[in-house]
Amino acid sequence: MITSYRPELIATARDLEELKTLANVGADAITIGHQSFGLRVTGDFELDEIRRATTFLHRSNKKVYIVMNAIFHNKDLVELPTYxxxxxxxxxxxxxxxxxxxxxxxxxxxxxxxxxxxxETLSTNYETLKFWQSKGIKRAILSNELALDAIIDIKNEVKIPVEIQVHGMTCIFQSKRKLVTNYYNHIQDSYSRDKRLHLKQFNEAESNYPVFEDCNGTHIMSNEDLCMIENLQPILDAGIDSIRINGMFKSRSYNQAIVTLYREAIDLFLTDRYQYNSFNYLNSLRQRIASIQPEDRLLDTGFYFKEQIY
Structure with a gap:
């Protein structure tokens, strides 16, 4: 099946080297930024690096998007116009x-x-997005807490492109307070920003929630990695405009392999969905991802096929 529809495959990059690698293996766009302006950026890009990244990607007919989704206070507004x-x-x-x-x-x-x-969690219905559409937004990045049928309803109701995440860890909690540092100060212990911390859920031996701090406060990430590579059909049949891979806390080789796999799977589905849906191909995808997936990170389909449970 040949179609003019081709979803944009977006990846995140920690530096220029990874940005170039991911673009070369199939990413159509790269999301970058700096923690001074964005939440949970994969790596801090200074303006000169953003310039070099933009030049490289535009030469390859690819795009660059800058994360600026931090929670701004009055003092933050001073630098925003210049930036x-x-x-x-x-x-x-x-x-x-x-x-x-x-x-x-x-x-x-x-x-x-x-x-x-x-x-983040507020982009959950089409009326809200229609309002922001009237204000001039050019894309709606949908909440990770939505089921797939709700995403399809939004796609059918709004006139702007929509973007969803299909792979990687997701954020389940964020606070401007530096909760970990405050805790360690309270117990008079030492704390290193580079120290790896995880939360365990009571009665769940396999739970492993990464926790980290930056200038935007404390972030708690999901126990599982989202993985939709075997379930691309309903996403692509709905004409979702952009699908994103979050490469936070993953190795360069892992991110390169994942972008390569999704590029291959998307292209195969668009040209031969029957081969994509074959048992042999889907099984090979499972095996290839399982071979590189970290042992402490389970794979899951998030909220896409189940109700939200808070």
């Missing part, structure tokens, strides 16, 4: 935002840049 102006001058392809302050700032500087709306 946005510099991103516009660099000609990045979009900024990923979740704070409405972006819109009056763009009006004040009288400049425009594609805004992708990502308020």
């Amino acid at each position: 946005i102006k510099q991103l516009i001058e660099i000609e990045v392809d979009g900024i990923i935002c979740g704070d409405p302050s972006i819109f009056p700032i763009l009006d004040e500087i009288d400049l425009s840049i594609p805004v992708f709306w990502n308020p």
Whole structure:
């Protein structure tokens, strides 16, 4: 089956080296940023590195998106206009935002840049997204807590492209407070920012929730890695515009292999869905991912095929 539809495959990169590698193995766009402006960025890109990344990707007819979805306070607003102006001058392809302050700032500087709306858990229904669509957003990044049928309903109701995550860990909690540091200070122990920390859930021996801190506070990540590579058919049949791989806390070789696998699976589905859906091919996907998946990270389909349980 030949079709003009081709979803955008997005990956995250920790530095220029990984950005180039992931673009070369099939990513159509790379999401990068700096923790001063974005939540849970994979690596801190300074403006000069963003410029070099943009130049490289545009030469390959690929795109770069900048994460700016931090929770901004009054003091943060001072630097935002200059930062946005510099991103516009660099000609990045979009900024990923979740704070409405972006819109009056763009009006004040009288400049425009594609805004992708990502308020994390709040993008859960099409009426909310229609409102932001009326404000000029160019893409809706949907909540990870949505079931697939709800995502398809949103896709059918809004006129802007929608993006979902298909692989990697997801955030289940974030606080501006530095909870881990505060705890260790309370018990008068030492704490290193590089120390690997995990939470265990009571009566769940296999639970393993990564915890980390940065200038945006404390982040607790999912126990499992989302993996939808065997379930691409309903996503692609619905015409979902962009699908994202989150490479946080994964090795370079792992991220390269995962992007390669998803590129292959997407392209095969679009040209020969029967071969994609064959037992042999799906089984080979399982085996190939299992061979590189870290032992402490189980694979799961998130909320896509089940109700939300809070």
